[in-house]
Amino acid sequence: MAGATTVAVTIEGTDSGDFVLRPMTLDDVDIRIDYFHNASDEFLHRMGVGRDLLPNPAVWKEQHRAEFARPVEDRSSYGVMWEYRGVVVGWSTADHFDPGVSAFMHLHVIESENRSRGLGVRFVKLTADHLFDRLDIVKLFSEPNALNVAPNRSQWGIT
Numbered sequence: 001m002a003g004a005t006t007v008a009v010t011i012e013g014t015d016s017g018d019f020v021l022r023p024m025t026l027d028d029v030d031i032r033i034d035y036f037h038n039a040s041d042e043f044l045h046r047m048g049v050g051r052d053l054l055p056n057p058a059v060w061k062e063q064h065r066a067e068f069a070r071p072v073e074d075r076s077s078y079g080v081m082w083e084y085r086g087v088v089v090g091w092s093t094a095d096h097f098d099p100g101v102s103a104f105m106h107l108h109v110i111e112s113e114n115r116s117r118g119l120g121v122r123f124v125k126l127t128a129d130h131l132f133d134r135l136d137i138v139k140l141f142s143e144p145n146a147l148n149v150a151p152n153r154s155q156w157g158i159t
């Protein structure tokens with residue numbers, strides 16, 4: 001699918017300019033769809049995602065197209081992409097949002113080789129700041145599966 005190419009990166013340096021967050025576009029959606037549909041059963045289970053609940057890829061893309069045509073406050077979810085030195089390395093989606101009040105956040109580093117190397121902690125802070133501002137919320141919730149250690153620990157660093 002177009003837009004679905006991602007790579008493992010060498011993370012060296014912590015210049016804030018290296019870590020860029022931007023809103024998800026329709027072209028980015030293929031990355032999200034491929035990520036879930038290409039995932040192993042074990043990986044989906046760890047995240048608490050049922051494969052049988054994943055929409056068909058083409059249907060899911062059209063659902064996203066309809067979503068992107070609506071104002072952010074009228075969407076069922078809002079996404080941001082995480083770029084390290086110009087390479088997309090992950091993304092976050094917020095859903096169940098109540099504009100002006102609260103939202104729930106989900107985090108994903110795309111390539112397994114890029115996980116556990118500090119990207120999550122770095123981007124979760126940028127994401128939280130962005131979502132508070134963009135969705136005009138005062139509370140941000142994240143409820144990773146209790147047995148999924150990395151996302152739970154990624155959020156302990158938020159102050």
Ligand SMILES: CC(C)(COP(=O)(O)OP(=O)(O)OC[C@H]1O[C@@H](n2cnc3c(N)ncnc32)[C@H](O)[C@@H]1OP(=O)(O)O)[C@@H](O)C(=O)NCCC(=O)NCCS
Binds near residue numbers: 114117122149154157
């Ligand atoms: C969750 C995720 C975004 C975190 O990003 P990351 O770049 O891997 O996380 P970091 O390297 O910044 O590490 C964050 C914390 O988790 C810990 N951690 C990372 N991977 C871990 C693992 N596999 N097991 C245990 N702890 C882990 C790190 O030690 C760090 O804790 P510390 O700050 O106390 O040292 C990433 O691991 C991921 O995409 N996982 C798969 C998708 C997923 O489970 N998403 C959550 C669904 S909501």
